[in-house]
Amino acid sequence: MTTEATSIEVDQYLPHRPAKVWRALTDRDRLAAWLMPSDFAPIVGHRFTFRTEPRAGFDGVVHCQVLDLEPERLMRWSWAGGTLDSVVTWTLRPEGRGTRLFLRHEGFDPEDPLQRRAQQIMGGGWRSHIMRALEADLAAS
Amino acid sequence: MPDVDVFTALANPARREVLRLLRDGGPHPVAELARRFDMSRPSLSEHLRLLKDAGLVTERRAGRQRLYSLRTEPLRELAGWLAPYERFWQDRLHDLANFLETDDDD
Numbered sequence: 691m692t693t694e695a696t697s698i699e700v701d702q703y704l705p706h707r708p709a710k711v712w713r714a715l716t717d718r719d720r721l722a723a724w725l726m727p728s729d730f731a732p733i734v735g736h737r738f739t740f741r742t743e744p745r746a747g748f749d750g751v752v753h754c755q756v757l758d759l760e761p762e763r764l765m766r767w768s769w770a771g772g773t774l775d776s777v778v779t780w781t782l783r784p785e786g787r788g789t790r791l792f793l794r795h796e797g798f799d800p801e802d803p804l805q806r807r808a809q810q811i812m813g814g815g816w817r818s819h820i821m822r823a824l825e826a827d828l829a830a831s
Numbered sequence: 832m833p834d835v836d837v838f839t840a841l842a843n844p845a846r847r848e849v850l851r852l853l854r855d856g857g858p859h860p861v862a863e864l865a866r867r868f869d870m871s872r873p874s875l876s877e878h879l880r881l882l883k884d885a886g887l888v889t890e891r892r893a894g895r896q897r898l899y900s901l902r903t904e905p906l907r908e909l910a911g912w913l914a915p916y917e918r919f920w921q922d923r924l925h926d927l928a929n930f931l932e933t934d935d936d937d
Contacts, residue, residue, distance in 0.1 A: 702924040724930040
């Protein structure tokens with residue numbers, strides 16, 4: 691299966707050096723301040739949970755594991771909650787005086803026939819590049 | 832309802848390229864689109880007709896030219912399924928940006 695059609699990519703420029711961004715991603719208290727409370731630890735293999743408000747079809751608990759860690763460069767978590775069994779990857783890239791932070795969330799389940807068809811037809815980067823730009827147009831209009 | 836479903840319209844790379852050109856460069860006269868493709872004018876016209884039938888482009892006359900514009904509405908449904916997650920992460924990244932402004936870790 692192509693991961694392109696079942697993933698999200700967002701990025702954000704942050705006017706701070708990668709070391710500071712990295713700490714905001716890997717320090718449990720800092721992480722809680724902008725994402726969710728958790729028992730995270732920056733150790734490969736560490737299992738942790740994020741806890742948020744329960745909603746319909748979701749008990750509010752996200753079960754995660756640290757899959758990969760390259761200080762100030764990359765961190766990958768498994769991310770399972772509700773019906774989701776997915777992977778979240780953070781990538782940091784120095785840009786000017788700051789950092790560009792990329793988030794990739796992949797492994798969405800294209801069970802829905804509409805989604806499966808979209809994936810089949812639009813694999814190979816179509817969704818990630820052109821669809822995203824079109825979605826940005828939609829958001830702006 | 833459109834005569835052609837949006838998936839059929841998007842399945843072809845040339846048609847996707849037309850959409851990309853219209854997205855990046857705004858409305859194009861058909862002659863200008865034709866210059867961007869190594870295909871006969873009738874073939875391009877056929878692709879444009881299909882895109883129009885799918886509701887992905889609109890055509891209007893401007894003097895002697897026919898201008899094609901992107902129409903994004905049919906993509907809404909397509910864009911929909913991951914949109915809540917995408918919004919979630921966009922919001923979190925905004926929160927992170929705000930948090931870093933107040934974080935005295937320097």
